[in-house]
């Protein structure tokens with residue numbers, strides 16, 4: 001059966017990691033179109049501040065703030081139960097919350113690595129599993145998973161993060177094929193470097209990471225542009241998008257060469273971030 005295309009107008013959207021960076025930008029760009037936004041992250045104050053800003057953009061928008069730690073399975077289940085209780089017609093889930101840890105794997109603190117697995121992999125998969133029946137119940141609907149170009153390469157000094165995003169890539173691409181028949185469009189967003197809080201969180205204490213010094217300027221994309229391109233790709237039913245044309249072309253070429261060889265070349269060391 002052919003399903004109608006997903007539309008942003010009057011959508012009911014849940015955004016994880018909405019307290020900053022790409023998540024907050026998704027909320028800003030969706031606010032003029034959506035009927036309901038559910039903003040999820042740990043920092044409740046930042047979410048409340050964003051809620052006020054969004055309601056100025058669209059007075060009829062309903063914004064729910066859910067301040068919770070997505071690394072807890074109970075919190076994820078309570079969130080899904082709350083959505084059901086409220087009978088919210090969720091038709092767009094954005095799995096955006098994510099974090100990294102930059103540096104040598106052998107000397108990493110486990111309490112910095114475990115949240116990467118918990119949030120980037122487990123929370124994303126569990127929330128999808130909990131909410132997919134609701135998305136299927138409100139077709140045409142959409143799921144957008146935020147991966148990373150890090151998921152395309154076995155990145156030294158970013159090993160756990162890159163592996164977690166490789167998981168997001170494969171999971172999303174497989175689900176995209178499964179869900180086509182159900183009327184749920186699934187899009188994988190794989191950004192390159194984006195100036196957000198991400199690098200401050202990923203840097204180990206005492207280390208300052210300036211993304212501009214690591215990535216060529218032409219590969220850095222603003223949050224506004226990343227989100228604009230991601231939403232456009234989703235509306236075009238695309239399974240995957242890299243929101244920077246040059247980077248996308250570079251990745252096509254680089255994937256033809258073994259990464260261990262590229263890693264030996266000094267210039268490619270900039271890909272560490």
Ligand SMILES: NC(=O)c1ccc[n+]([C@@H]2O[C@H](COP(=O)([O-])OP(=O)(O)OC[C@H]3O[C@@H](n4cnc5c(N)ncnc54)[C@H](OP(=O)(O)O)[C@@H]3O)[C@@H](O)[C@H]2O)c1
Nearest residue numbers: 017019020021022041042043070097098148193194196198
């Ligand atoms: N910036 C980049 O260069 C880049 C590149 C490729 C992919 N990405 C991906 O883009 C996504 C968004 O990152 P960003 O760049 O916007 O960084 P960011 O500003 O640091 O945002 C990360 C978001 O994740 C939320 N989060 C982290 N741990 C959480 C937890 N335990 N429970 C609930 N929420 C949690 C944070 O909220 P709280 O701290 O309030 O909980 C925050 O809202 C991530 O998946 C990241 O991997 C980023």
